[in-house]
Amino acid sequence: MNCEETTKLMDGYLDGELDPITSQAIEQHLRExxxxxxxxxxxxxxxxxIGNATPYYKAPSELRERIQSSLRKEMAERPTRSVxxxxxxxxxxxxxxxxxIGWETSWNWLALAAAVIxxxxxxxxxxxxLQRPGANQFLATQLIxxxxxxxxxNHLTDVGSSxxxxxxxxxxxxxDFAPAVVDLSNEGFPLIGGRLDYLxxxxxxxxxxxxxxxxxxxxxxxxxxxxxRTPKTITRQGYQLLHWVESDLNYWAVSDxxxxxxxxxxxxxxxxxxxx
Numbered sequence: 001m002n003c004e005e006t007t008k009l010m011d012g013y014l015d016g017e018l019d020p021i022t023s024q025a026i027e028q029h030l031r032e033x034x035x036x037x038x039x040x041x042x043x044x045x046x047x048x049x050i051g052n053a054t055p056y057y058k059a060p061s062e063l064r065e066r067i068q069s070s071l072r073k074e075m076a077e078r079p080t081r082s083v084x085x086x087x088x089x090x091x092x093x094x095x096x097x098x099x100x101i102g103w104e105t106s107w108n109w110l111a112l113a114a115a116v117i118x119x120x121x122x123x124x125x126x127x128x129x130l131q132r133p134g135a136n137q138f139l140a141t142q143l144i145x146x147x148x149x150x151x152x153x154n155h156l157t158d159v160g161s162s163x164x165x166x167x168x169x170x171x172x173x174x175x176d177f178a179p180a181v182v183d184l185s186n187e188g189f190p191l192i193g194g195r196l197d198y199l200x201x202x203x204x205x206x207x208x209x210x211x212x213x214x215x216x217x218x219x220x221x222x223x224x225x226x227x228x229r230t231p232k233t234i235t236r237q238g239y240q241l242l243h244w245v246e247s248d249l250n251y252w253a254v255s256d257x258x259x260x261x262x263x264x265x266x267x268x269x270x271x272x273x274x275x276x
Contacts, residue, residue, distance in 0.1 A: 014043060143219060144237060180274065214256055216262070217255070221250050223245045239256055240257065
């Protein structure tokens, strides 16, 4: 990261819009470059000054209810107006009345919208079965970000212990599933502890293991019924990701150790957990 790149990314960094890896690179540059650090502090002070001086108005809590009430009223009146148009000729002795083309056109648009929504629902349900590459890539980005964030914030564990009988009960009490926890100290992968994390739109368990001076985040959460059982490996930004499914649980191991050692960790872990 050089001065030019830091300047271009400064606004995004100040707004917290950058991924953890890029943010870490900027922070490293700011520690080494006095000029960029001064520019960062100046912009940060300006943002705070503007934020403190600018009035903030919060929408009233009744606004949501008023909007919903208006929508319900509008939807309730539409069928009534439709019936009124159909009944009117009966009481006027079948006098010729001009047809309301606009109303029929609106129903055509509603039918089209319903068809689009139906197609979207089908695509959404079939999406997981088709294993869209984009979904896997997005999840990989989330996994790497969580791994890096745990290292940057010095928050590897919520419960720090090498005793699996301490880590597992702590996680079991806070999750709606029971992740397997094993200590692999004798095999060169000691258990450091565990923590709660949030991935794939749910709370997950994160087990932390160490390999020399490197850390492994093992994320665990229940697998979907149609989840693929085939192990997969992903390499991105210098990190290795390894995924497998065992006993209806998803396992994602993330680390900067090489793929061979991560595969060894997976094999040792699987040998010691109960199989159902």
